[in-house]
Amino acid sequence: MDKETILAARQAHLGPSLSLSYQEPLQIVRGWGAYLYDENGRPYLDVVNNVCHVGHSHPHVVAALAEQAALLNTNTRYLHPNIVRYAERLLATLPEPLEVCFFVCSGSEANELALRLARTATGVEDLIVIDGAYHGNTQALIDISPYKHDGPGGRGAPSFVHTAWMPDPYRGEFKGYGRDAARQYAAHVAQLIAEMQAEGRGLAGMIAEPLLGCGGQIVLPEGYLQEAFTAVRAAGGLCIVDEVQVGFGRVGSHFWAFETQGVVPDIVTMGKPIGNGHPLGAVVTTRAIAEAFDNGMEYFNTFGGNPVSCAVGTAVLDVIANEGLQENAARAGAHLLRGLAGLMDRHPLIGDVRGLGLFIGVELVRDRTTLEPAAAEATLIVERMKDAGILLSIDGPLHNVLKLKPPLVFSEQNADFLVQTLDAVLAELVDPAAV
């Protein structure tokens, strides 16, 4: 099928709320490592995809999937070693008392279950969420995702959802990455709790990404989650960390991004990279919370934890360890951050460069004092980078943050290519004749 035929068939047969990337959509037919290839064999460096974590079509993961699929795939109501082996491997990456796994099929299913665990264990419904957050596509998750319910087509937060200020060290009310900013932002969480308590409402918990994805690739000020979680726990709430975007070594210094904040959550949710593209998700929690949830209503998930998914999940953990991908995320990520920060001298459009490991944001502004967002410029840059063979995306509530979150096989050479190309594209934006 040629591109026009596929496009026409999509328009005819698929829901129109599904979008395509780029003015001229790409047809992608193959993936390998950090690269995607179009129908003509042209390679594109994939700096968007944090799902194919260990590299597109990784042979060890593909073999694990194919071998198990050729032998057996069924639900979890028979004894099978894959699920327990995988649970042991996953739990070995987590601190105590996180010792019980639930396997699901997506990040949304993981967060949906996390909400049910927290609400069942506490007996109350109210949740604190961070402004700008996205946690998934079900109704319960749209309810706790300001990115959606406060955006186009949204109907705002329901009464049981309380939105904390986005702890944005660059643009937010309190500047900086230090403890002072953390304390001031966390004070807003405490204030929300006090207001709820004054109304006689109980707190089920707080859900937070340890780095904000849809919020605009934001690194939290040091100690923010520690302070916020202390307030939540004092009110009887549970602390849920959404590692769907940032887990599995992406931040480089640690395997889990919550570790960079010095906290141990009560519930951790996982998705995207966990299966390298295979639909897999997980929730890990404490024995006490899992037991409170065992109230007579069975939790069954037809596909969650099946032998094929568990073989895939195990293979992903193998590759992260065997190929040193967490260490690579630290090394290549630091190199990329340095290169991008180096562009700030020549390009006033770059207001901020931030990130941890291979989770990086470049915030574009028209004026470094007023911070006027450069959204149209961001769109143009992403289009021009694509023309030059590099795929990027845009995020943040003001649509002005270039989002960099490549597979962890992304190399320092890939980083150099990206920085040089972005340098040229930014120069061209100011003076098209210069290139």
Ligand code: PMP
């Ligand atoms: N949590 C976060 C932080 C996400 O970014 C996403 C997906 N973008 C989800 C949850 C939902 O995951 P899924 O699309 O696999 O349901």
